Amino acid sequence: MILSALDGYYHRLIEEGKEGVAPIGFSQEKVSYALILAENGSLVDVQDVRDTSGKKPVPAILTVPQPPKRSANIAPCFLWDKSSYVLGAAPAGDQKSCKRALEAHRAFKDMHRKLLKECNSLGIKALLAFFEWWTPETFRESSLFSESMLDGNFVFRMDGEMEYLHECQEGQSVRQAMLQQTDSPSERCLVTGENQPVALLHPSIKGVYGAQTAGASIVSFNLDAFTSYGKSQGQNAPISEQAAFAYTTVLNHLLRKGSRQRLQLGDTSVIFWAEAGSADQAKVAEGAFADLLNPPTTDASETDKLRPTLEAVAKGRPLRELDPELEDSTKLYVLGLAPNASRLSVRFWETGSLRRFAERLAQHYQDLEIKPLPWKTEPSIWRLLLQTVPHREGSQSKSDDIPPQLAGEMTRAILTGRRYPRSLLSNLIMRMRADGDVSLLRVALCKAVLTRDSRIANTTKEKEIPMSLDTDNPDPGYLLGRLFAALENIQQSALGRDINATIRDRYYGAASATPASVFPVLVRNAQNHLSRLRKDNRGAAVNLEKDVNEIVDKLPASFPKSLRIEAQGRFAIGYYHQNKARFDGQKSNAKEGEGS
DSSP: OHHHHHHHHHHHHHHHTOTTOOOTTEEEEEEOEEEEEOTTSOEEEEEEOOBOSSSSOBOEEEEEEOOOOOSSSOOOOSSEEEHHHHTOOOOTTOHHHHHHHHHHHHHHHHHHHHHHTTOOOHHHHHHHHHHHHOOTTHHHHSTTOOGGGTTOEEEEEETTOSSBGGGSHHHHHHHHHHHHOOOSOEEEOTTTOSEEEBOSSOOOBOOOTTSOTTOBBSSOOOSGGGOOTTOOGGGGSOOBHHHHHHHHHHHHHHHSTTOTTEEEETTEEEEEEEEOSSHHHHHHHHHHHHHHHSOOSSOHHHHHHHHHHHHHHHTTOOGGGTOTTOOTTOEEEEEEEEEETTEEEEEEEEEEEHHHHHHHHHHHHHHHOOSSOSOSSOOOHHHHHGGGSOOOTTSOOOGGGSOTTHHHHHHHHHHHTOOOOHHHHHHHHHHHHHHOOOOHHHHHHHHHHHHHHHHHHTOSSSOOOOSSOOTTOOOHHHHHHHHHHHHHHHHHHHHOTTOSOOHHHHHHHHHHHOHHHHHHHHHHHHHHHHHHHHHHOHHHHHHHHHHHHHHHTTSOSSOOSOOOHHHHHHHHHHHHHHHHHHHHHHHHHHHHHHHO
């Protein structure tokens, strides 16, 4: 299903003439230099074709004949390659590299002499003449070359011509003839259903974060344990050479640097594409989905579009009311890939209409909603995932610390509307207990997990998770969180806001997990703090004691010995709500004082 969808997307892009998507037998590769040849094969110049618009030059991306798959083998590319193959050049003094470069250069010349011997174009003849006189030693003898060119990719061009040799008509004809020659057996392709030559080795997929820089594979059989019935390599899962080229080419296109159809969430590289009536409709749908899945934080205009979209979805209005190019029925494909040794693992694969995905994302943001809202822009999945890692004072949280697989599991839950991963709540609770940081986003995530679990389980016994302070909520975990916040408020009111450590810093973890072991001590200490506060501000002491008594009256006669993980989540929510209600009350009193 995945490969079939990718194959279909590739052919649609080719029909649309999509820039950057190579035809069968070609690929987009990084090229740094062009060798400019005269008709007699002499070297006129070495042209630097790199992009110099940035701070430092970067290779140009050119459509060239697809390279063979290399590991330790020597396999030349057609009409282009890196310096060791084209010129036989390697770092001076490195005997092993020099020996391999000589072998690679010899293979490069032999292959081209064999393939091009019947060609008559001036450019091809010039290239063959170049091979006759060039020697690897010339690289250091000529002023046209420098050590910085080593390992760069080179192409060829005739002096005075605009196109490279691999782009000329005769070069293209030879390339097509090469594609027709294959030793692979023909079998029924699992993607197209046609009898075609099978790809024994699939082209590499590059751009997946954390995978090998040379590329990795989704389909690969490199050990005897993975084979069966005497079949080897790609014969175990027969996919035609054309289908293998199509799906890997479009994957590399989607995963390329700067792609707007790619998001990085933890260790998971997420790519997506749309199938619509026109290329413009597909592009608009992909943009809308990207903004919903990963809300922009820097573009105010894009941020302003997000809220109306979520509101329209919530009210059941068609998306075309927001943009005529948006169609509810537009089909979306979403694929999550992660590194796994030399292969790639599929974290998730989801398909559905734009409307369906928009509804699920809107539900996700609604599950997160807590009042007052702790954000101006809906938080991205990446921002939420960072709540599961340690919050270090004075330093930013690192995405590398996000638990493996959590990003894929969470994204899949959001896209499908299913439960959030079970490890999410436990990770959040563990982090809040460890570093005492009951951050607003952590509390919102706890609320989202509990709200969704309750809705899916359809539990009518438990009271709905509140968005704001609910003084009538009888849940013990919620009440204990409120009580902890009230006791902390008493401590700060009596000792000042600048004390070294509050009860949250010292006791939050124990209070949320084993209330009976901590709360009796905290309540006794609060009485001492109230006694001190009565001497300075009797009215404040009375109000604070009243808040504590109001909460305690709703609790059981004795504090629970322990709280389950879900109750610890409600503890965090109750703590947040009680604190926010206090701060809002202080702001309200300050405004009344200013107005009097």
